[in-house]
Amino acid sequence: MTPSQYAQTVPHHTVYGCLYVRDEHDRPVQLRSVYGSRLWQLPGGNLDAQGEDPLQTARREAVEETGLELGLETPRLLLTHFLHAGPRMPLNKVGLIFDGGRLSADRLRRIRLDLAEHDMWAVHDLACWQELMAPRAFARLDAIERARLDEGPAYLITNT
Known part of the structure; x- marks a missing residue:
């Protein structure tokens, strides 16, 4: 098989990396997107084309989106997430979510959002989320959260 034939037969994917950050009481911290249906994220x-790995992407994006350097300790993979392609997303997507650690109330107050991407951050317990x-x-x-509590990575498949 030639390289071009191989490229045509291999499924194409996009890849993302995220950090799961919590407050001192282990409540998730999320950012509200300014796009579309204003999802909490x-x-x-997504990975840049310059050779980043998912953890590097997650750390870079966290700095860009919150103004904070997060997840600098030894990384712990919590979830591998596979999203099937669908009408809104033409490619499959694979995400790796790493433990970003806990933030003190003082560090939470230092969050500075990139208002071109997110207009609000919030901390809630899972029932509220x-x-x-x-x-x-x-x-x-x-x-x-279940993977974090069970001390092991999880695998999730989502259809669009």
Whole structure:
């Protein structure tokens, strides 16, 4: 098989990396997107084409989106997330979510959002997040928290 034939037969994917950050009481911290349906998101984003790995992406995006350097300790993978392509997303997507650690109240006050991407950050317990998020989005947050508590990475498949 030639390289061009191989490229045509291999499925194409996008890849993202995120950090799961919590407050001192282990409540998730999320950012509200200014795009579309204003979804709540973890600090992170899609890999750049310059050879980043998902953890590097998650750390870079966290700095860009919050103004804070997060997840600098030894990284711990919490979730591998696979999203099937669909009408809104033409490519499959693979995400790696890492433990970004806990933030003190003082560090939370230092969050400086990139207002071109997010207009608000919030800390809530899982029950409150479940009310604020679409079921599919909350399923990811819940899977991350269960993986954190069970001390092992999880795998989640989501259809668009």
